[in-house]
Amino acid sequence: MKRIGLIVVILCGAVLLYATRDFPAWGDPASPASTHVSPHYIEHALQETEVPNLVTAVLADYRSYDTMFETLVIFGAGVACFLLLRSFGARRREGWYVRHIPTGVVIHFRKRPRIPHSRFFERLDTEWVPHDLIIMTICRILLPFIQLFSLYVVAHGDFSPGGGFQGGVMFGASLVLMAISFDLRTALSRVGERILALLAFLGVVLYGGIGVLCMLLGGEFLDYSELAKILPVHAEEARALGMIGVEVGVGIAVTAVMAVIYVNIASAGRHDEGL
Amino acid sequence: MLEHIPVLLILAPLLAAFLVTGLAWIQSAYCLPLALAGLLGSLLASIAALHQVMAQGALSYEMASWPPPVGIELRIDLFNSLVLVVVSAVSLINLVASWEFIKREFEDRKETFLALYLLFVTGLLGVTATADLFNLYVLLEITSLSAYALIAMGPSSRAPLASLHYVYLGVIGASFYLLGVGYLYIMTGSLNMGDIASLLPAIWSSQTVLVGFVFCLVGVWIKMAFFPMHIWLPNAYTYASMTASRVLAPLMTKVMVYVMIRLMLTVFGAQYIFRVLDLGPVIVWLAVLAIVAGAVMALVQRNLVKMLCYIIVSEIGYMVGGAWMGNQAGMTGSILHLINDALMTFAVFLAAGNFAFKLGELRLENLRDLFARMPLSSAGFVLAGMSIVGIPPTCGFFSKWYLISGGLQAGQHAYVAALLLSSLINAILFMRVVEYAYFGEVRTGHGHHGGHAHGGEMDEAPVAMVACLLLVVASLVLVGLYSESIVSGMIQPFLVRSFV
Numbered sequence: 001m002k003r004i005g006l007i008v009v010i011l012c013g014a015v016l017l018y019a020t021r022d023f024p025a026w027g028d029p030a031s032p033a034s035t036h037v038s039p040h041y042i043e044h045a046l047q048e049t050e051v052p053n054l055v056t057a058v059l060a061d062y063r064s065y066d067t068m069f070e071t072l073v074i075f076g077a078g079v080a081c082f083l084l085l086r087s088f089g090a091r092r093r094e095g096w097y098v099r100h101i102p103t104g105v106v107i108h109f110r111k112r113p114r115i116p117h118s119r120f121f122e123r124l125d126t127e128w129v130p131h132d133l134i135i136m137t138i139c140r141i142l143l144p145f146i147q148l149f150s151l152y153v154v155a156h157g158d159f160s161p162g163g164g165f166q167g168g169v170m171f172g173a174s175l176v177l178m179a180i181s182f183d184l185r186t187a188l189s190r191v192g193e194r195i196l197a198l199l200a201f202l203g204v205v206l207y208g209g210i211g212v213l214c215m216l217l218g219g220e221f222l223d224y225s226e227l228a229k230i231l232p233v234h235a236e237e238a239r240a241l242g243m244i245g246v247e248v249g250v251g252i253a254v255t256a257v258m259a260v261i262y263v264n265i266a267s268a269g270r271h272d273e274g275l
Numbered sequence: 276m277l278e279h280i281p282v283l284l285i286l287a288p289l290l291a292a293f294l295v296t297g298l299a300w301i302q303s304a305y306c307l308p309l310a311l312a313g314l315l316g317s318l319l320a321s322i323a324a325l326h327q328v329m330a331q332g333a334l335s336y337e338m339a340s341w342p343p344p345v346g347i348e349l350r351i352d353l354f355n356s357l358v359l360v361v362v363s364a365v366s367l368i369n370l371v372a373s374w375e376f377i378k379r380e381f382e383d384r385k386e387t388f389l390a391l392y393l394l395f396v397t398g399l400l401g402v403t404a405t406a407d408l409f410n411l412y413v414l415l416e417i418t419s420l421s422a423y424a425l426i427a428m429g430p431s432s433r434a435p436l437a438s439l440h441y442v443y444l445g446v447i448g449a450s451f452y453l454l455g456v457g458y459l460y461i462m463t464g465s466l467n468m469g470d471i472a473s474l475l476p477a478i479w480s481s482q483t484v485l486v487g488f489v490f491c492l493v494g495v496w497i498k499m500a501f502f503p504m505h506i507w508l509p510n511a512y513t514y515a516s517m518t519a520s521r522v523l524a525p526l527m528t529k530v531m532v533y534v535m536i537r538l539m540l541t542v543f544g545a546q547y548i549f550r551v552l553d554l555g556p557v558i559v560w561l562a563v564l565a566i567v568a569g570a571v572m573a574l575v576q577r578n579l580v581k582m583l584c585y586i587i588v589s590e591i592g593y594m595v596g597g598a599w600m601g602n603q604a605g606m607t608g609s610i611l612h613l614i615n616d617a618l619m620t621f622a623v624f625l626a627a628g629n630f631a632f633k634l635g636e637l638r639l640e641n642l643r644d645l646f647a648r649m650p651l652s653s654a655g656f657v658l659a660g661m662s663i664v665g666i667p668p669t670c671g672f673f674s675k676w677y678l679i680s681g682g683l684q685a686g687q688h689a690y691v692a693a694l695l696l697s698s699l700i701n702a703i704l705f706m707r708v709v710e711y712a713y714f715g716e717v718r719t720g721h722g723h724h725g726g727h728a729h730g731g732e733m734d735e736a737p738v739a740m741v742a743c744l745l746l747v748v749a750s751l752v753l754v755g756l757y758s759e760s761i762v763s764g765m766i767q768p769f770l771v772r773s774f775v
Contacts, residue, residue, distance in 0.1 A: 015486055015489070016454070016486065018482060018486065019458060019482050019483045019485070019486035019487070020483075021482060022462075022481045022482045022483040022484075023461060023483060024461065031461070031464070032461070032462055032463050032464035032465075032474075033460060033461055033464040034464070035464060036344065036463065036464030036465050036474075037344045037345060037464055037465055037466075038464065040344075040345050041345070061339060061341075062339070062341055062345055062346050063346070063347055063409075064338075064339055065338040065339065065346075065347045065410065066347060066407075066409065066410055066413050069401070069410075069413045069414055069416075069417055070413060072289075072394065072397075072417055073413070073416050073417055073420060076391065076394050076417060076420045076421055076424075077420060079296060079387055079390050079391055079394070079424070080391060080420065080421070080423070080424030080427075082384075082387055083384055083387040083388060083391060083424055083428060084424060084427055084428060084435075086384070194300050197296065197297075197299075197300055198297065198300060200296070201293060201296050201297035202297075204293055205293050205294075205297070208286075208289065208290060208293060212286070212290070214339075215279060215282075219340055220279075220282075220336070220337060220338060220339055220340040221279070221282045221286070221336075221338060221339070222338060222339040223339045223340040224339070225340070
C-alpha cells in the first residue's frame, strides 16, 4: 500500500511538473494573471474604495463574499469543536485539591473542604499543574501589550498589512497565553464560555448584518457604498468604512473561536484546569 | 426584493445558522422554528428562482455590485435552479423528519447540531449557485467542514474514525480542486466561470489547462466518492447519526456530480471535453468499473445502511458514465438521474432512518417482521427501492432509459451491460431485504407460537417521520410522471448549446 502511495505521489508530482512547461515566465508582466483582472484592482481600488491597502480592498470588498465564508469556515470550526468535545456531564472526582496561592502549597482533601472564600486559596483539578510565579508575572505584563497590538492590527488593516484575521488570531492568542500561564479556569473566569459563544456570534452577525443592511438600503448584498445613505460620507468612503466594519466582525469572531477551540481541546471539553 | 432571490436562498439558512448559535445560549426553544424558517425561506426562494429562470432565462447576481470578472457572480440557470430546489427541499423535509432523532441523540447540544446542519445546507446551496471557481472552493470547505463534524457526532464509537478518514480524503480532494483552479488562474487570470469559458478556446492546446482540468476533476471525484476514491463514503455514512446521513447521502455526492457537469459544460465546454481531449471512453470505462464494483460490494453487506452506501457508489458510476458519454442523451440521463437519485436515496435513507429509530442497528437479521411492525415505512422503502431498481412508474426508470439510450448511441455496450447488471443486483438486494422483512420467520424456522402476534404488533415510527417518507415517495412517482416535461422544458434547453 505504501508503495502504491509513493507511486501515486510521484505521478502527481510529475504531472504538475509537466504542466509547468506551459507556464508564463516567472514575474512576466504580460502573463494573463497580471493583465486580465488584477490591473483593475491595482488601478482603480484607491479611487473606488479609498483604501490604500489593495489586499484589504480585494479581500474585504471586491471579494468580500468569499471572505465572509472564510470567516464562516473558522466559525464552523469553533462550532464543530464545541459540538464534538464539550462534555457537560458531571465527572467523578478523586478528592479535592486546593492551592494556597502565597506559598504555592497544594492541599488534598478526601471530602469537599470548607475553605473561606478568599483570594489566598483556589480550587484545583485532579490534573495538577505547576504554579510558576515568574511566568505568571511576565505574562501578566505582556498580555495588555499583545491585546493592544492586535487591536491596532485590526483597526489598521485598511492602511497596512493586517486585518481582522491576523488581529483576531493575536487577540485569541493572548487569551490562550493567559490560559497557559495561569490556568484555564482563570482565563474562563475573565471571558466565560457563554461570552465567547456570544462574541463569535456577534462577529459573524456583524459581517452578515452589514451585508444585509446594504441590501435593505437598496443595493446588492455587501455593497458598502449604499451605507453612504445613512452615514455622512460619500460612496467611496462608505466602502472603506464598511470594510472596517466587517474587519472588526472578523476580528471578534476569530478571537472568540480561537479561544473556544483552545479551551475545548486543552481540557477535552471539561473546562477544568486544562494543560 | 425579487432581484435578490439568488442571494436570499443562500442567506436564509446562513442567517438562521447565526441566530441559532446565538439563541442557543439565550432561549433555546426558538432554535428549531428558526431553523425551519430558514430552510423554508430558502426553499421558497429556490422555487421563485426556478420560476423566474423558466420565465426569463438565467439570473445573474453581482455580489457587492462589482461586475463579474472583478467581483463574484452568482448565476442561476435551468440546470442549477433544479438542483437548488432539490437541495433545499430535501434538507427541509429531513429536518422535519429527523427532529425526534436529534432530540434523542443530542439532548444537550441540539442547537449546535442545528447550526452545523444549517451551515452544511448553506454550503451546498452556495456551491450550486455560484459562478466563481474560487468561491465554489470556499463553500465546498464550509460544506465539508460541517459534514466532518456531523459525521463525527454519530452515535457509533466508530464515527470519529470514519470521519477522520473522510477528513483526510476530503482535504486531499479539496487540494486537488484548488490546485486545478490555481493552474486555470495562471493561464487565464480569471476566476469567473463564464469569463474563463470565453478565454479558454484560445489556449485549448495548453498542457497547463489540461492538467488544471484533470486536477479539478480528480478533486471533485474524490468528493463525490467515484470508485476507487469511494473508500471514505460507506463507513462515514453508516456510522454517522441517521439525521446526518439522511441529508449527506442524497445531497453531498449529487452536488459534486453537479459541480463536475458544471465544470465540463459551462467552464471547459463540450467542444473541449469531447473533441479536443477525447477522454470520454476512458472515463466511461472507469464508470463501468464503479458501477460493477459498487453493486458487487453492496451484495456482500449485512448492514442495511452500508448496503445503501455501496448502491450510492454504483449510482455515482451511472452519472459519471452518462455525463462522459459525449452525447445529449447520456448527459440528459446523467442530469435527470442526479435529480432522481437525490430523491431516491433520500427516500430509502428516510425509510432506513425510520427503521433505525425503532430497531437501533440495522443488520439485515434485525429486520424480521418489519412489514407487520412498520407497514407504512416498509411500503415507502419498497417503493423507493423500486425506483432505484428502475421499475416504470417511478422516476428511476426514466433516467436509466436516457442513460441506456445514450450508451447505445455512443456504442458503449459495456456501460449498458453494467447498468443493467447493477439494476438486476439492486433488485436482488431489495428483494433480500423484503424477504427478511416479510418472510423473516419462515426462512429461519423459529416457529415460536404467538411470536407472530407478539412481534407483529404495529409499532410505527413517529407521525412526522412517516409523513415525510410518504411525501418523498409520492414525489418519486410524480417526478417520474413529469420527467418528460422536466427533460424537454429544462434539461434539453440547457444542453442545446453544448451538443449541436
